[in-house]
Amino acid sequence: MTAATALPAPREPINRWKIAGIVWLAIGYVFLFIPLVVLVLFSFQANKFPALPLQGFSLRWYEKLWRDGTLIDALGHSMIVSPAAATIATILGFLAAYATTRFEFKGKSLLAAFLALPILIPPLILGVAFLGLLARVHLSGTLFSVFLTHVVLITAPAMVVIQLRLAQMPRSLEEAAWDLGATEWQTLRKVVLPFALPGILGGWLLAFTFSFDEFMIAWFVSGFDPTLPVAIYSVLVAMIDPSLNAIGTIVFAISAVALIGIELLLLPYVTEKNVEEE
Amino acid sequence: MAVEPQSPYDLEIRNVSKRFGAATAVDDVSFKVGRGEFVAVMGPSGCGKTTLLRMMAGLEGMSAGRIYIRGRDVSAVPVNLRSTRLVWQNYALFPHLDVFGNIAFGLTLQPYDRPVVSGKVKRMAALVGLTEFLDRRVGQLSGGQKQRVGIARALVTEPEILLLDEPLSALDAHLRLRMQGELRRIQQQLGISFVYVTHNQIEAFSMADRVVVMNKGKIEQIDPPEIIYNFPKTRFVASFVGANNLFEGSVLSHDGAFTTVETREGRLSVLAGDTRPAIGEAVTVVVQADKLTRQPKGILGENTLKATLRGREYAGSQNIYLLDLPTGAEVKLVAQESMAVASRTALNAEVAVHFPAEAATIIGYHRRPPEAVADISEAAE
Amino acid sequence: MTMAAANTIIDIEPAARMRTPNDSPLKIICLAPTLVWFGALFAVPLIALLWAGFWRVENYQTIITFSLENYEQVAANFFAKSRYGLALVQTFWVAITGGIFAVAFAYAVALAIVYAVPQRWQRLALLFAIAPFWSSYILRVYAWQTVLSKNGVVNSFLKMTGLDWARLDVIFTQTATRIGLVHYLAPILIVILYVTLTNIDRAVIEAARDLGSTRWQVFKKIILPLSGFGLTVAGSFAVIIGMGDALCGALLGGGAGQSIIGKVPLFASMLISDYASATNLPRTAALATILVLAMLLVMWASFAIGERVRKATAE
Numbered sequence: 001m002t003a004a005t006a007l008p009a010p011r012e013p014i015n016r017w018k019i020a021g022i023v024w025l026a027i028g029y030v031f032l033f034i035p036l037v038v039l040v041l042f043s044f045q046a047n048k049f050p051a052l053p054l055q056g057f058s059l060r061w062y063e064k065l066w067r068d069g070t071l072i073d074a075l076g077h078s079m080i081v082s083p084a085a086a087t088i089a090t091i092l093g094f095l096a097a098y099a100t101t102r103f104e105f106k107g108k109s110l111l112a113a114f115l116a117l118p119i120l121i122p123p124l125i126l127g128v129a130f131l132g133l134l135a136r137v138h139l140s141g142t143l144f145s146v147f148l149t150h151v152v153l154i155t156a157p158a159m160v161v162i163q164l165r166l167a168q169m170p171r172s173l174e175e176a177a178w179d180l181g182a183t184e185w186q187t188l189r190k191v192v193l194p195f196a197l198p199g200i201l202g203g204w205l206l207a208f209t210f211s212f213d214e215f216m217i218a219w220f221v222s223g224f225d226p227t228l229p230v231a232i233y234s235v236l237v238a239m240i241d242p243s244l245n246a247i248g249t250i251v252f253a254i255s256a257v258a259l260i261g262i263e264l265l266l267l268p269y270v271t272e273k274n275v276e277e278e
Numbered sequence: 279m280a281v282e283p284q285s286p287y288d289l290e291i292r293n294v295s296k297r298f299g300a301a302t303a304v305d306d307v308s309f310k311v312g313r314g315e316f317v318a319v320m321g322p323s324g325c326g327k328t329t330l331l332r333m334m335a336g337l338e339g340m341s342a343g344r345i346y347i348r349g350r351d352v353s354a355v356p357v358n359l360r361s362t363r364l365v366w367q368n369y370a371l372f373p374h375l376d377v378f379g380n381i382a383f384g385l386t387l388q389p390y391d392r393p394v395v396s397g398k399v400k401r402m403a404a405l406v407g408l409t410e411f412l413d414r415r416v417g418q419l420s421g422g423q424k425q426r427v428g429i430a431r432a433l434v435t436e437p438e439i440l441l442l443d444e445p446l447s448a449l450d451a452h453l454r455l456r457m458q459g460e461l462r463r464i465q466q467q468l469g470i471s472f473v474y475v476t477h478n479q480i481e482a483f484s485m486a487d488r489v490v491v492m493n494k495g496k497i498e499q500i501d502p503p504e505i506i507y508n509f510p511k512t513r514f515v516a517s518f519v520g521a522n523n524l525f526e527g528s529v530l531s532h533d534g535a536f537t538t539v540e541t542r543e544g545r546l547s548v549l550a551g552d553t554r555p556a557i558g559e560a561v562t563v564v565v566q567a568d569k570l571t572r573q574p575k576g577i578l579g580e581n582t583l584k585a586t587l588r589g590r591e592y593a594g595s596q597n598i599y600l601l602d603l604p605t606g607a608e609v610k611l612v613a614q615e616s617m618a619v620a621s622r623t624a625l626n627a628e629v630a631v632h633f634p635a636e637a638a639t640i641i642g643y644h645r646r647p648p649e650a651v652a653d654i655s656e657a658a659e
Numbered sequence: 660m661t662m663a664a665a666n667t668i669i670d671i672e673p674a675a676r677m678r679t680p681n682d683s684p685l686k687i688i689c690l691a692p693t694l695v696w697f698g699a700l701f702a703v704p705l706i707a708l709l710w711a712g713f714w715r716v717e718n719y720q721t722i723i724t725f726s727l728e729n730y731e732q733v734a735a736n737f738f739a740k741s742r743y744g745l746a747l748v749q750t751f752w753v754a755i756t757g758g759i760f761a762v763a764f765a766y767a768v769a770l771a772i773v774y775a776v777p778q779r780w781q782r783l784a785l786l787f788a789i790a791p792f793w794s795s796y797i798l799r800v801y802a803w804q805t806v807l808s809k810n811g812v813v814n815s816f817l818k819m820t821g822l823d824w825a826r827l828d829v830i831f832t833q834t835a836t837r838i839g840l841v842h843y844l845a846p847i848l849i850v851i852l853y854v855t856l857t858n859i860d861r862a863v864i865e866a867a868r869d870l871g872s873t874r875w876q877v878f879k880k881i882i883l884p885l886s887g888f889g890l891t892v893a894g895s896f897a898v899i900i901g902m903g904d905a906l907c908g909a910l911l912g913g914g915a916g917q918s919i920i921g922k923v924p925l926f927a928s929m930l931i932s933d934y935a936s937a938t939n940l941p942r943t944a945a946l947a948t949i950l951v952l953a954m955l956l957v958m959w960a961s962f963a964i965g966e967r968v969r970k971a972t973a974e
Contacts, residue, residue: 017874025784025802028768032845034792035800035802038812042805050805092693099689104681118701122903122954125708128947132711132940133704152701155693172370175680176335176355179364180384180435184685190383194374199665213795216905227972229797236910238799248798248830259793263786338680357680 036252042049043245050242061246071247074231078212081227082199085150086158086208092151093159093203098192102165102174103158116156127220134221141223149221150211156204157210165199166192202265205258285349288313288439288471289334294343296329296495303329305495306343311439314469314585316462318486320476322518326495327475334473338361347438365433367444369424371416371431377403378412380427384435385426404436405464422453433468440465440540442474446481458484461512479519483507491515513562513641521567523609529640536635539563542605547580548633551643562641567598568612569637572623582632585609587625592617601631700749712946721940729945740921743946747953749833750926751788752918753908756900757837757844761897762890764841765848770882772849773856785853803839804830807911831913839907844900850894855889856882885967895961902954905931913960926950 046058134140217231289311296304332338336357483503510516527541589600737744908925
């Protein structure tokens with residue numbers, strides 16, 4: 001024993017590839033985070049143009065944002081449209097996820113592909129298509145049209161998250177409820193819904209994020225009630241306005257809250273699944 | 279209450295079949311479960327026993343046949359309106375409810391009286407030994423406790439029959455033994471029928487009044503455990519139950535109380551049954567592994583076979599030997615003896631094994647079973 | 660005997676087929692709302708889009724007919740005037756080169772996460788890498804504008820530190836477009852490639868090391884071939900997204916950004932400006948249809964390549 005402890009532990013040889021990997025990862029993170037850091041940093045600086053050197057802490061861009069009102073109004077529009085669209089999408093997504101998880105029917109994979117299609121088709125094409133339809137039925141140019149089209153876009157992500165959760169529900173759980181005398185509706189309400197709840201919340205947040213950040217479709221169909229990304233775009237093409245940094249920081253904060261929510265809700269059972277696979 | 283047709287049976291399965299596409303999972307199965315009877319349905323995996331149980335519960339439709347519960351035809355009654363309750367192998371407890379909520383689930387589906395439900399749940403929890411766990415989350419329970427919740431949740435709704443689908447197979451050996459005793463106690467205390475599906479013959483034999491042995495969707499034998507063990511009716515039952523040695527051959531002669539069978543391993547003398555096979559008929563001879571004994575080498579008398587010792591397993595007070603016959607057939611021998619005795623014979627040594635003619639039977643031609651274990655369903659018919 | 664009689668009485672009523680859990684009204688109730696919504700607001704507009712390409716506009720009035728006028732116009736201007744054809748070439752060029760950069764960047768990051776980061780930090784490292792995905796896309800593009808612009812963050816930093824000679828003149832070129840695209844695509848690609856790499860059995864790598872391979876040989880002979888399919892998926896995904904994207908081209912490429920092809924806008928940017936200036940929906944629909952066809956071509960090509968790679972690495 002003493003001999004063993006007296007021996008110095010053999011040093012592991014330095015792995016140059018590992019060091020290179022860590023360095024590359026650091027560069028990668030810098031690249032990935034630079035825009036976000038710049039945006040937040042300059043929202044709190046007095047600089048008129050986002051450039052160095054920094055001119056000191058200031059909240060003037062937030063004040064300007066407030067005085068102008070356009071972007072704040074647009075944020076208000078987004079905060080109406082996105083939660084509403086996310087809610088409807090989550091309901092549709094839950095029902096569809098439940099049906100595809102529980103029932104066997106012909107064309108099931110075809111249905112899944114159809115519902116996922118809106119994410120695969122570029123928003124540019126979808127935007128033109130939606131506009132073409134909505135203009136014909138005189139529904140374009142309102143927040144309501146953004147709501148209608150966003151639901152199509154964000155139902156699939158919500159559904160996938162809920163499906164992920166429902167896939168973890170053993171089939172016997174529902175059967176047990178029926179066997180104990182519950183009707184299908186009672187089972188849905190008392191067993192399936194509580195079980196799916198984390199998935200439903202996660203799905204809602206994901207759908208909300210997708211809708212909240214969506215620009216292209218909203219640009220085509222929103223008209224005089226722009227959502228926030230559309231309003232940002234119109235400011236952006238017109239001039240350099242550091243209030244964009246301020247609104248950007250606010251948006252990041254909202255997204256970050258949603259993101260943390262998603263991570264907290266989804267991560268436990270995403271990792272759970274991985275453990276099973278290993 | 280409506281006048282119900284009285285039936286001496288809790289459950290009657292009549293000519294039930296289930297086909298999935300071209301495959302037949304359950305093939306024309308019929309049997310009856312008497313009042314308060316404990317019936318085990320046993321067979322290898324894929325024999326259709328779980329499908330049969332699910333049809334009883336109403337979770338699976340039937341392709342043909344009828345199911346009666348206490349004389350009522352329930353074939354078209356959906357699962358939630360049947361008076362059967364199922365206990366699951368994987369427990370299927372509701373993870374978002376605590377133990378109380380799980381047990382009370384079936385009682386709270388219609389308008390209910392809170393104190394009544396609470397009283398029933400507490401009484402049932404006491405019966406299965408869960409009283410101090412009522413406010414636990416089900417995730418915090420051990421496997422045995424979970425299955426108690428599963429049983430209590432089903433029994434609290436006062437079913438007419440309890441169906442159990444391999445309820446103990448997820449538990450460790452020690453707990454399984456304890457739970458077997460408890461299940462039998464609960465069943466006798468409440469006096470309701472249990473239909474217990476398992477692939478484990480020890481469970482089936484130690485708890486059931488009668489055992490239904492199934493293979494490939496068909497029933498092979500329905501009898502009390504002792505009869506199944508000692509007098510297997512078919513070759514499948516003989517090979518599936520216990521540790522039996524089988525010898526294929528043809529009948530050579532009948533000689534008083536004994537029959538001689540010509541097999542590849544040699545001429546075997548077997549105790550004759552109540553009915554006798556024709557001379558020349560192909561038959562299978564069954565000898566239980568613990569009826570075989572080792573003989574000093576060289577003395578080759580009646581029912582004595584030369585063999586080579588290939589494997590040896592010490593299981594406490596008994597030794598299990600695996601031997602090869604010169605024909606390549608394998609026999610199993612179980613002997614009550616110490617390790618010291620066993621180690622005297624070296625592996626790969628030549629030995630001789632013997633069994634008395636009284637210990638061998640021909641499948642399908644048995645002696646009358648002892649009167650004490652008369653089959654109640656046969657008595658009723 | 661008495662019970663047999665009782666049973667015959669019950670038998671008179673033939674048993675109805677039992678409703679099994681699979682034939683429930685819930686099946687239709689659950690699927691109908693989604694199908695109606697998607698049918699009315701997704702299938703109909705998409706089909707209408709293909710159809711609208713054949714409409715005409717006269718005196719600011721849309722006329723529903725079947726005319727090839729839009730396509731003829733586009734064909735006539737393919738390499739002249741509006742130069743739709745060049746825009747399409749520019750789109751392919753930028754999307755493919757941008758896709759290659761994005762995959763290379765993301766693959767290196769995924770490799771670093773899987774093989775250089777200790778096991779228990781890997782998940783956190785991955786989360787960190789995909790975090791930008793959750794921030795607003797348009798704001799990220801805007802932020803890149805401020806970073807890359809003539810007197811932006813990078814150039815003013817270089818000026819401050821006296822490295823003025825190294826100043827970056829990329830804004831309003833297709834290089835800036837690619838930077839924006841790589842940044843947009845990287846998080847998704849990192850996830851795809853991370854999953855690919857974690858699916859490679861570590862025992863295989865250890866076996867190769869045990870048989871005497873150097874780390875570089877392990878990468879070349881084991882990891883790279885086994886990530887072939889993942890790389891193809893990531894690559895085609897990147898190209899397809901890149902082709903459909905309009906924001907980077909408009910805001911970072913400045914509309915008609917400089918590239919090897921010349922000062923030509925991306926097809927998507929052209930489509931948007933075309934619509935914004937003329938509000939000619941039928942012509943926009945025709946252009947969108949052309950873009951869809953181009954993307955289908957890429958999808959078909961990448962599917963063919965992917966199948967080949969998959970077959971080559973399948974056991």
